Amino acid sequence: MFDFLEDYDVWEAFWVTIQLTLYSAIGSLIWGTVLAAMRVSPVPVMRAFGTLYINTVRNTPLTVIIVATSLGLYQTMGIELGGGDSKEIGFRLAVLGLIAYHASFVCESLRSGINTVPVGQAEAARALGLNFLQVLTLIVLPQAFRSVVAPLANVLIALTKNTTVASAIGVSEAALLMKEMIEIESDVIFLVFAIFALGFVLLTLPVGMLLGWVSKRVAVKR
Amino acid sequence: MSNVSVTKDAGGPESAPSDLVVLNNVNKHFGALHVLQDIDLTIASGEVVVVIGPSGSGKSTLCRTINRLETIDSGHIAIDEKPLPEEGKELAQLRADVGMVFQSFNLFAHKTVLENVMLGQLKVRRTPKQEAQDKAQALLDRVGVANQAHKYPAQLSGGQQQRVAIARALAMDPKVMLFDEPTSALDPEMINEVLEVMQQLARDGMTMVVVTHEMGFARSAANRVVFMSDGRIVEEAAPEQFFNNPRSDRAKDFLSKILQH
Numbered sequence: 001m002f003d004f005l006e007d008y009d010v011w012e013a014f015w016v017t018i019q020l021t022l023y024s025a026i027g028s029l030i031w032g033t034v035l036a037a038m039r040v041s042p043v044p045v046m047r048a049f050g051t052l053y054i055n056t057v058r059n060t061p062l063t064v065i066i067v068a069t070s071l072g073l074y075q076t077m078g079i080e081l082g083g084g085d086s087k088e089i090g091f092r093l094a095v096l097g098l099i100a101y102h103a104s105f106v107c108e109s110l111r112s113g114i115n116t117v118p119v120g121q122a123e124a125a126r127a128l129g130l131n132f133l134q135v136l137t138l139i140v141l142p143q144a145f146r147s148v149v150a151p152l153a154n155v156l157i158a159l160t161k162n163t164t165v166a167s168a169i170g171v172s173e174a175a176l177l178m179k180e181m182i183e184i185e186s187d188v189i190f191l192v193f194a195i196f197a198l199g200f201v202l203l204t205l206p207v208g209m210l211l212g213w214v215s216k217r218v219a220v221k222r
Numbered sequence: 223m224s225n226v227s228v229t230k231d232a233g234g235p236e237s238a239p240s241d242l243v244v245l246n247n248v249n250k251h252f253g254a255l256h257v258l259q260d261i262d263l264t265i266a267s268g269e270v271v272v273v274i275g276p277s278g279s280g281k282s283t284l285c286r287t288i289n290r291l292e293t294i295d296s297g298h299i300a301i302d303e304k305p306l307p308e309e310g311k312e313l314a315q316l317r318a319d320v321g322m323v324f325q326s327f328n329l330f331a332h333k334t335v336l337e338n339v340m341l342g343q344l345k346v347r348r349t350p351k352q353e354a355q356d357k358a359q360a361l362l363d364r365v366g367v368a369n370q371a372h373k374y375p376a377q378l379s380g381g382q383q384q385r386v387a388i389a390r391a392l393a394m395d396p397k398v399m400l401f402d403e404p405t406s407a408l409d410p411e412m413i414n415e416v417l418e419v420m421q422q423l424a425r426d427g428m429t430m431v432v433v434t435h436e437m438g439f440a441r442s443a444a445n446r447v448v449f450m451s452d453g454r455i456v457e458e459a460a461p462e463q464f465f466n467n468p469r470s471d472r473a474k475d476f477l478s479k480i481l482q483h
Contacts, residue, residue: 042309123291124328124387128342128394129318131311138345143332220331221376 004185005195013177014199020094020163020173021203025156027099032106037136039111050107058104062165065101069093070169087172094166102159109151113144118222146218153211157204174199240267241303242398242429243288248297250283257283258294259453265398270430272440272461275450276476281433282325284450285402288431289320302397318346321391321399325406327383329375329390335362336371339390347394354393361389365419381412385419398429405436437480441465449473 038050057065070093073079081096083089117140125135145152164175178196185192243265250258257280265271273281286292287299290306290313299306301320307313329338339358343349349357362368365385367378375383384404391399401420405413417439424430424443434440440447440461447464449457451472457464468474 120326120328127317127322129314129346131314134345139330222331
C-alpha cells in the first residue's frame with residue numbers, strides 16, 4: 001500500500017519545510033520585535049511607519065507577497081539575496097516573504113503583550129534614569145514576551161503551515177511534492193492527503209504543547 | 223510625637239544657593255481641568271516637605287512634575303539650579319538624581335528584589351557588578367528586608383515591597399526623594415514599617431517631598447507642610463502651626479474632617 005512512497009523523498013521535502021519555518025520564525029521574531037518597538041516609540045515618524053507597514057502587509061494575501069518576491073524582486077529587479085542557483089534563490093525569497101508577512105502578526109501579538117505590562121513598570125524604570133531603549137529592552141519587552149508566548153505559538157503554527165505557499169514560486173517543500181504526487185498517484189489520493197496532513201500535525205502539535213508549557217512556566221506573577 | 227524642632231519658617235519662594243527644587247509659576251491642565259494653578263514652591267537641601275490635601279487636589283501631579291513624569295504647560299522647574307530638560311539623555315541623567323517612590327510600589331515584576339535594587343546602578347551609573355550587589359545588599363539590610371533578596375516582588379508583602387522600592391531609589395544616591403502616597407496602598411499594619419524607614423531617612427538629612435495622608439508622619443517628620451486644594455497651594459506652614467492653628471478656611475475644614483476621630 002505504501003510502496004509508491006519509495007519513488008518520492010517525502011523526508012527531503014519536509015526538511016525544506018522545516019528549514020523554511022525555522023529561518024522565517026527567527027526572522028519574523030526579530031523584525032516583528034523591531035516593528036513593535038517602532039509602534040510604541042516616542043518618535044512620530046517611526047510610529048507612522050510601523051502602523052503603515054502593519055496595515056499594508058497584514059492585509060495583503062501571503063500568495064501575493066510570495067509571488068511578488070519572485071516576479072518583482074528577483075525576475076524584474078534582479079535581487080538574488082546572495083543565493084547561487086535558482087533553487088537557493090527561490091528558498092531565500094520565500095523566507096523573505098514569510099518574514100515580511102508574519103512579522104506583522106508577531107508585532108501585533110507583542111504589542112498586546114506590551115499593553116499587559118502596567119504603566120507603572122515603565123514609569124519606575126524612567127524614574128531611575130533609564131533611557132527609552134533600556135526601558136523597552138530591560139523592563140517592558142521581557143515582561144511582554146512572557147505574556148504572549150501562547151499567541152506567538154499560534155503565529156508559529158500558522159507560519160509552519162503557510163510555508164506551503166512557497167510552492168507557488170517553486171520551492172521544493174512539502175506542498176510542491178504533494179502536488180506532484182496527487183497528479184501521479186491519483187489512485188491513492190486520500191492516502192497522499194493523509195500523509196501530508198499527518199506530517200504537518202507532527203510538526204505543529206509538539207510546538208503548540210511545548211510553548212503552552214513554556215507560557216505557564218515564564219508567566220510573570222503580580 | 224510632637225517634639226519637632228522647626229527650623230525653617232514657611233515663607234514665599236526665595237532663591238538661595240541651598241534651594242534644591244524650585245517650582246516657579248507652574249501650570250498644568252488635564253483637558254478642561256486645571257490641575258496645577260500658579261504653583262510656586264521651593265524646597266531647600268535637607269528639607270522634608272509634606273504635601274497634603276483632599277483627593278484630586280493635584281498633589282500627586284505636583285510630585286510627578288518634579289521629575290517630569292508629568293509635563294507642565296507653563297512655568298519653570300529647576301533641580302539643583304538646572305532647569306528640567308526635554309525628554310532625552312539629559313532628562314534621564316537628571317531623573318537618576320531624583321529618587322521616586324510610587325503608591326503601587328512598581329517593583330520590576332520579572333526581577334528579584336536584589337536585581338531590582340542593582341538595576342539602576344548597573345545600567346545608569348555603570349557601577350561594577352560586585353560593588354552594586356554589595357550596596358544593594360547593604361540598602362536592603364538598612365530597610366529591613368535583607369533576607370528577602372532573592373525572592374520576586376510578588377512573594378513579598380506590600381510593606382516589604384515598598385521598603386524595597388525605597389532601597390531601589392536610594393541605590394542611585396539621589397539628591398532628593400519624591401514619595402507619591404507611599405502608604406496609601408498598604409494594609410494598616412504595614413504602614414508603620416514604611417513610615418519608620420522614611421522617618422530614618424528624614425533624620426539622616428535626605429531632602430524629601432512626601433505626598434501623603436499620614437498626618438502623624440507630617441507632624442513628626444516634616445519641616446514644612448504644604449496644603450493643596452483644587453490645584454492651588456492654599457497654605458504653607460510648619461507642621462505645628464498648620465495642625466494647631468490653620469489660617470485658611472479650606473485647611474480648617476479639611477483638618478476638622480480628618481482629625482476628629
